[in-house]
Amino acid sequence: xxxxxxxxxxxVRISGVNPRKCMRCGKxxxxxxxxxxxxxxxxxxxxxxxxxxxxxxLNSKSLYKCLSCFACIDRCPRSVQPAKLVExxxxxxxxQQGANHMTANDVPAMIDEDTPxxxxxxxxxxxxx
Amino acid sequence: xKVSYFPGCTLKNKARDLDLYARRAAEVLGVALEEIxxxxxxxxxxxxxxxxxATKLSSVRALKDAGEKGQPLVTVCSACHNVIKQTxxxxxxxxxxxxxxNRYMGADGPYCGETEVYHYLEMLRDIVGFDKxxxxxxxxxxxxxxxxxxxxxxLRPNTVMHMDDPENPTIMEDxxxxxxxxxxxxxxxxxxxxGYISVECPDTAxxxxxxxxxxAKAAGAEMIITxxxxxxxxxxxxxxxxxxxxxxxLLAEALGVKEDTNGN
Ligand code: SF4
Ligand code: SF4
Numbered sequence: 071x072x073x074x075x076x077x078x079x080x081x082v083r084i085s086g087v088n089p090r091k092c093m094r095c096g097k098x099x100x101x102x103x104x105x106x107x108x109x110x111x112x113x114x115x116x117x118x119x120x121x122x123x124x125x126x127x128l129n130s131k132s133l134y135k136c137l138s139c140f141a142c143i144d145r146c147p148r149s150v151q152p153a154k155l156v157e158x159x160x161x162x163x164x165x166q167q168g169a170n171h172m173t174a175n176d177v178p179a180m181i182d183e184d185t186p187x188x189x190x191x192x193x194x195x196x197x198x199x
Numbered sequence: 200x201k202v203s204y205f206p207g208c209t210l211k212n213k214a215r216d217l218d219l220y221a222r223r224a225a226e227v228l229g230v231a232l233e234e235i236x237x238x239x240x241x242x243x244x245x246x247x248x249x250x251x252x253a254t255k256l257s258s259v260r261a262l263k264d265a266g267e268k269g270q271p272l273v274t275v276c277s278a279c280h281n282v283i284k285q286t287x288x289x290x291x292x293x294x295x296x297x298x299x300x301n302r303y304m305g306a307d308g309p310y311c312g313e314t315e316v317y318h319y320l321e322m323l324r325d326i327v328g329f330d331k332x333x334x335x336x337x338x339x340x341x342x343x344x345x346x347x348x349x350x351x352x353x354l355r356p357n358t359v360m361h362m363d364d365p366e367n368p369t370i371m372e373d374x375x376x377x378x379x380x381x382x383x384x385x386x387x388x389x390x391x392x393x394g395y396i397s398v399e400c401p402d403t404a405x406x407x408x409x410x411x412x413x414x415a416k417a418a419g420a421e422m423i424i425t426x427x428x429x430x431x432x433x434x435x436x437x438x439x440x441x442x443x444x445x446x447x448x449l450l451a452e453a454l455g456v457k458e459d460t461n462g463n
Binding site: 083084085086103104106107134135137138139140141143144151153154157158161172176180182184185186187188189190191192193195196197 | 207208209212213214240242243244245246247248249250251254276278351354355356357365390391393394395396397398399400402403406407427428429431432435436
């Protein structure tokens with residue numbers, strides 16, 4: 071396992087999450103509406119960040135499957151707030167030059183005549199920098 | 200009473216009804232919605248990382264503007280409400296973040312989260328009062344079975360949003376009852392429809408939305424109400440075969456102002 075200390079500290083710092091509070095109950099993953107689509111589930115994000123096992127997370131599509139529904143934040147019995155870690159790892163990726171997950175060129179294929187503006191601004195906020 | 204009003208990008212476009220009926224109903228209820236001048240889009244979703252500053256400035260500007268007028272800030276869209284309320288909370292509780300924001304905003308006095316933020320539903324409950332709403336009803340919706348769909352953004356994270364019990368909310372059901380209709384309570388009313396994931400992974404949005412619709416219908420719902428344009432889009436796009444309408448439209452209908460004097 072590759073330990074990336076700098077990134078680990080950065081992710082903990084900008085998320086404000088203390089992964090060591092986790093008691094591995096799995097409730098966050100059990101309630102996650104994107105569970106089936108994720109390679110790494112919310113409780114695994116917590117565990118892997120705690121262990122400095124960041125590299126697999128950086129390369130995982132799971133970063134883009136989170137809905138920001140905050141269910142894992144509200145339902146965690148230890149107030150760990152896993153979604154904030156998912157967000158911090160995603161930012162570590164998309165803040166790099168040329169690493170946006172979505173571009174304006176993708177938009178025409180995504181929309182129909184009813185698409186609310188809110189959908190596009192939200193997707194851009196989550197997937198691009 | 201006068202309040203500051205933040206409509207948001209979608210209410211000026213695909214969700215014009217949400218805005219229009221909110222304004223008409225407020226007038227009947229004696230609330231003047233004063234639109235914030237030159238408001239800017241909230242960004243749709245709150246970025247939880249505490250080192251993100253620029254993406255939160257539009258919310259701070261709106262909050263500050265309302266604060267300077269000594270007015271509470273009222274939102275209607277669930278997403279605007281979530282972003283603005285979470286930003287306000289960060290301004291109140293994270294001094295380092297607030298300091299960065301205030302330096303960026305310039306010299307006209309610091310803002311530290313003083314403005315009170317109300318969702319329109321909270322305004323009805325806490326400022327106007329559901330009793331008064333009930334008294335103002337001219338077209339009772341008696342006999343209609345209506346399911347409230349909260350989604351996630353109104354309720355979570357609860358430590359910040361404080362709208363209601365996040366697992367057993369009643370504000371929208373109380374609203375439905377105030378209009379004379381029957382409130383249908385069902386388990387999935389506070390589960391996510393998929394939100395913006397419908398661009399990345401439409402199957403997730405479909406699966407979640409279908410489960411919500413199925414659950415509401417099984418409980419006897421003939422109509423679903425929402426405060427969120429994206430929830431409405433996802434539910435309708437993913438096979439809702441009962442009407443999905445904005446809560447403000449229902450309110451305007453009950454208050455007899457759904458059509459203007461020209462019948463529009
Ligand atoms: S916020 Fe993301 S990770 Fe957490 S429960 Fe929702 S979809 Fe899953
Ligand atoms: S719900 Fe909280 S304590 Fe339980 S596994 Fe998830 S992060 Fe850990």
